[in-house]
Amino acid sequence: MASLPPTEGQLYIGLMSGTSLDGIDGVLFDAGRLAVTGHVHAPFAPALRDELLALNTPGDNELHRAALAANAVARGYADVVAQLLEATGTRRDQVAAIGAHGQTVRHQPGGFDGYTTQLLNGALLAEQAGIDVVCDLRSRDVAAGGQGAPLVPAFHRAVFSAEGQDSAVLNLGGISNLSLLFADGRTGGFDCGPANCLMDGWIARHQGKAFDADGAWAATGRVSPALLATLLGEPFFALPPPKSTGRDLFNLGWLQSRLLPGLAPEDVQATLLELSTRCVADALRAQMPGARSLIACGGGALNGRLMQRLSDLLPGVTVESSAAHDLPVDQVEAAAFAWLAMRFKTKRPGNLPAVTGAAGLRLLGCLYPA
Structure with missing residues (x-):
């Protein structure tokens, strides 16, 4: 707009x-x-x-x-x-x-x-x-x-819906949430899991920074498949919508209780970024397999590495910023x-x-x- x-x-x-x-x-x-x-x-x-x-x-x-x-x-x-x-x-x-x-x-x-x-x-x-x-x-x-x-899916329907196609809007704040804008007029939505809250907390603890600008620190690490599998084992991810969450669940205490010994801090950060993208990609494929467009907003949409991983995990889906639709993230x-x-x-x-x-x-x- x-x-x-x-x-x-x-x-x-x-x-x-x-x-x-x-x-x-x-x-x-x-x-x-x-x-x-x-x-x-x-x-x-x-x-x-x-x-x-x-x-x-x-x-x-x-x-x-x-x-x-x-x-x-x-x-x-x-x-x-x-x-x-x-x-x-x-x-x-x-x-x-x-x-x-x-x-x-x-x-x-x-x-x-x-x-x-x-x-x-x-x-x-x-x-x-x-x-x-x-x-x-x-x-x-x-x-x-x-x-x-x-509460935002109705607003997203008003400003972002594309006629004739299934599209989704993704807010990447501390927590990620999806709005599903179906071509037939139905609207869905739910929280996916952590977006920035765990990554922000982890880099604050280890580097004293408020956030990982453009995912640069995560890019220096390697994803731990074992830790990722442990984190994705959280029952919240398997719940069907409607569902919502927050820092009550996803906080550094939750992460600390699941950490594996011997991982470098940057490897944990890389794994947290992968968690943030996987929980979105898995949810979108499950709830809107026909999605052709994903419009991202919130601070996480400024994280180039996170946005690239979403594109990698969602072949056939155009992943773009809300700024491309005249509304900055x-x-x-x-x-x-x-x-x-x-x-x-x-x-x-x-x-x-x-x-x-x-x-x-x-x-x-x-x-x-x-």
């Missing part, structure tokens, strides 16, 4: 901070034209990033720490909103609503009593931004028996949450029961008025 003049009354802001914890992406989104008209990225302060990562696992004084982190996320979101408005010359009263994802720290839709937790003080964001805020977008789907994820998810805010404000459902497993269509989110 090319950048176009905004349509009056159709402007929304989408805010996304994903499992990769690389920061906040904000877009100004014209829901009338399905076009992004502005984008801002702001990294998390290191202390906040570390705290959000720590809150993915049990710890001391969690309620207090989570509340403070939710406030910090809201303030970070408000700063991005202010930057967006200034950069695009947009007034607050021109924006119908903000669609704000929050930061997922726990996701247990099928465990315990079923819940999902995204840290964000929506009231504080509405107070600071001066714009209606639609947030907590996953909980209603979970309450209806669904996974609460992925770091803007797709934020645009999707702006779109979901539009669905809420216009009283239309945001979930797809065939994707999440929910009992039916539901209006997603809660509103904090400006």
Whole structure:
């Protein structure tokens, strides 16, 4: 989607901070034209990033720490909103609503009593931004028996579907998820497994880097067939859709418990990259064998080695970046949450029961008025 003049009354802001914890992406989104008209990225302060990562696992004084982190996320979101408005010359009263994802720290839709937790003080964001805020977008789907994820396939259908062919959209964030856009109009989707979360954690531990730029470190190692087979033995990969996952499962503790002795760190990184591509390729072949196109977005789409391995594993499938469809890889998810805010404000459902497993269509989110 090319950048176009905004349509009056159709402007929304989408805010996304994903499992990769690389920061906040904000877009100004014209829901009338399905076009992004502005984008801002702001990294998390290191202390906040570390705290959000720590809150993915049990710890001391969690309620207090989570509340403070939710406030910090809201303030970070408000700063991005202010930057967006200034950069695009947009007034607050021109924006119908903000669609704000929050930061997922726990996701247990099928465990315990079923819940999902995204840290964000929506009231504080509405107070600071001066714009209606639609947030907590996953909980209603979970309450209806669904996974609460992925929520982006309906948006992907709206912007990426190709007439007359089966195509798929792949988000490569901390976790990978597929949207299946069938030629007959059906839409599917599910989480595949880890995309960047394990690779990012491993290189941070061994080299102090936030991510493996272009897969360069992985390229220096060799894939361990034995470790790869052990990792692929995780029962999640064999589950049929609907399914979703997160750092609750795929974290460095999970990896550490499966490591084989004697492997060099770079060989582990090479194996993790292979895991990230194999779980996607296996899932796509199983669920959409007729796929002819795979459009990738998210930070992992900037990893040339990862993208090349996907192409190698999927002969006959054109693997390309969402940028080839006029939507840069770091803007797709934020645009999707702006779109979901539009669905809420216009009283239309945001979930797809065939994707999440929910009992039916539901209006997603809660509103904090400006």
